[in-house]
Amino acid sequence: MGSQQAVWDALAQVGKALGNGHRLVILDRLAQSDLSVDAIAQSVNLPVANVSQHLQLLRRAGLVNASRHGKQVVYRLTDNRTVSVIELLRQVAETHVADVAKLASGLFTDEHAKTDFDVVSRAELLAGLQQQSILLLDVRPAHEFDHGHLPNAVNAPMASLATMLDQLPTDIDIVAYCRGPYCVFSHQAVLLLTEKGFRVRRYEEGFPQWKAAGLPIE
Amino acid sequence: MGSQQAVWDALAQVGKALGNGHRLVILDRLAQSDLSVDAIAQSVNLPVANVSQHLQLLRRAGLVNASRHGKQVVYRLTDNRTVSVIELLRQVAETHVADVAKLASGLFTDEHAKTDFDVVSRAELLAGLQQQSILLLDVRPAHEFDHGHLPNAVNAPMASLATMLDQLPTDIDIVAYCRGPYCVFSHQAVLLLTEKGFRVRRYEEGFPQWKAAGLPIE
């Protein structure tokens, strides 16, 4: 008969994997799409060796796995529930840790706009999509969009959004989304498009949360 | 405009709180009932000063809070969703980490019984309770039972179960439950009662998971 403490210790090893900001960002990127080590390193702006080390810890914790394709090693999340774990943790933290709540709201209040713009909840977005009363913009990089996106979403990467303004409608509500609650692309998109006279709001979650909720993706 | 990394780092501080086996056990006990520092120390079998230190880290992480009652300081979970976070983490870990799965199953296989006894799922338990076709035994210590338990459950603390055998029915199915998936009380109860000729199985979850699911408690 094994000891209970040993099981809790083993579980704590997995918890420990969630105890580092860089690893959380890596998991956030892998929740968008499978990625090579090099691609992750570029995306999170860290040295490759460092990212490799984090990935191996995540692998030992069972949160990611890897397979070799050509000379690259591609990592992916082993379990979509990991997104839910982090999402729940985020909700608890924002409710009870003043620091997290303040930093999070600080992401969406800056010199230009003193308060966050109108956000669209999941329910509102679902209704809008069903009634075909909105244009849904995915402002993540193209490869993340290609790997999976919300139904009927149009890809307009933040980096090239400014050149796409003449293709956007002015007679319909626009909703922009990106990687998740801590991703600022959709907020930047709303900032730009509002300034240019479009009717636009941002969806408060992102692709991973939508997918983790079991909603349809393309 | 704040930096995204700062938010992830703040969130990681909360994740870090889940990255220690002793703290997970403390959280598990607080999920049963509010407790003083001393009571926790006794329950988890650690020095008081050490427990106090862990509790303060958990408090900084927003997972518990405290209030003074007389000369004791009583701690409690700030948020029931914390139980769900750990439960989800547990499910992910048992699915993908061989070590966790092995240690967990090892809790319920010993010299006496080579395999785990029949377990009752939440759905089966709900059905049994509705049809009043089972006797539900809460084999946790009395003070945990008093702080909250499943509907119609009867408290039969593991420590005194052996003296209560003549009060248990032989003509109805018995289901025993305790603190959660890693608590061995209910398994020990099934072991004892089976040996004595009772028809008994264990509920695979525990009080905190039942409560976190929003099901009624007494």
Add this chain to the structure above:
DNA sequence: TAAACATTCAATATAATTATTGAATGTTTG
């Protein structure tokens, strides 16, 4: 108000985590 009690604090030693550097491994391409 002194003694008893519960908790926290402070200091310390040990261990674990993290980022960095450069070398080593394994795969593909010319």
Add this chain to the structure above:
DNA sequence: CAAACATTCAATAATTATATTGAATGTTTA
């Protein structure tokens, strides 16, 4: 098969986490 590429490994230094000890704080009780 050599060069180029992607990833991992190994070694190091700096930081952080942990458990332990004993003292300090604050509350109640005699």
